[in-house]
Amino acid sequence: MKPLILIVGYLVVVTLPLAISWWVGGPPRQFQQELASGMGILAFSMVLIEFILSGRFKAISNGVGLDVTMRLHQIMARTALVFALLHPFLYQGTPSGGQRPWDPTRALTITTDFSALSSGIAAYLLLPSLVVLAIGRTQLGFKYETWRLLHGVGALLIAMLLWHHTVNAGRYGSQPVMSWVWLAMTGLAIGSLLSVYLLVPLLQKARPWRVTSVARLTPRQWEVTVKPDGHRGLDYKAGQFVWLNVGNSPFSLKENPFSICSAPAAGPELSFMIKELGDFTRTIGQIRTGTVAYLDGAYGNLSLDGRTEPGVALIAGGVGLAPLLGILRQMRLTGDSRQVKVIYGNRIIDQIAYREELDAENVFYVLQEPPETWHGETGFIDSALIDRVFTEIEFSEWVFVMCGPAIMMDTVEDHLIERGTPSQRILSERFSYD
């Protein structure tokens, strides 16, 4: 899926309940009342689509990249919050203690029935908490898995509360057509959550993997290899990633995204290059061969499949090398004879992984803190370095694939665009959506 299709599709679905409500109609009301209802309707449909954006739908995220769908998820959550918080204050009308026979469409009255309002009030309090917790997760010191559980349960609760509030208190939501629309949309949203936490683990249980080796690459980076246990393995494109769960039940929340650094052409075994960072990655060295693993994937759009550019630039910062190594290995195994230049940045020399393999390539190592005997590039992967490595023709004709720290990718991307590289020839992936 292309970004434009994603945005158009999003706009269509998000405004669908609003359009149907307008079509269902009712006696005219003041503009401010309509605005209040419209904001409430939009906030609810945005909240429901959040489930789809953060659910692992390959049709959505593999086209534009998970980092893009997650960014949209974050932005729309904040927009929905603003709409939801504003909407009750815009209403002006006669409060009603219940349904009035002379006002069946609630054009003249606003309900004060506690049962209909209580769910709205509860969602009103929960939604900001969910957003604040997501924004401040790291600062608040939450373990990723704890936060993920709270986020999922909180979102589920909010969806159910909003559904109850909308169909009971809403002027439009209480109309039969809209009740069905909201029921269907809420069902799809909750279904997508259940699919990630129940259906996918069930499928994973039938397709276990086993760890075949764990090797230290550098002082804080490891290579973990797994092979399918009793099945064909995974269909994937070089450069994609999976959610990897090692040694836990498939229903556990302890799974982390890692790029596959091996190549599909190498066979069913998969390798991962993993940097120590937090509670799971710091225990990689303790994983024993034979340990069971479960994989969910493959995801991601960092792929050269179907691309015909005459040359390939691979630009990696630290462990961002992982997906690019998968791409490079696939090119070598399939006899892809296009020119390749690799830029690989690290802080110190000891962090350079797969040196022997990379030395056989046209590689530019970059070190921030080089030893005295270093003859390679120094400093950061910045505009000046990019200009030293690539020619004008390469800027305009090659495909540039990059993965690394956000600052590196922003700098390089801006510079490539300045040098005339079309944005569709710049592929990137972020390891963090914070």
Ligand SMILES: Cc1cc2nc3c(=O)[nH]c(=O)nc-3n(C[C@H](O)[C@H](O)[C@H](O)COP(=O)(O)OP(=O)(O)OC[C@H]3O[C@@H](n4cnc5c(N)ncnc54)[C@H](O)[C@@H]3O)c2cc1C
């Ligand atoms: C698409 C993608 C590909 C990645 N590929 C690699 C790779 O090839 N090699 C590598 O070393 N690292 C990779 N990462 C980063 C890796 O996922 C994290 O470093 C790892 O999950 C940290 O887990 P932890 O339990 O050790 O640390 P924690 O302290 O639990 O987490 C540290 C940070 O990692 C991120 N993270 C943790 N768990 C998850 C999760 N389940 N989903 C999303 N983000 C999570 C969060 O930002 C969190 O704040 C990738 C990340 C993404 C999004």
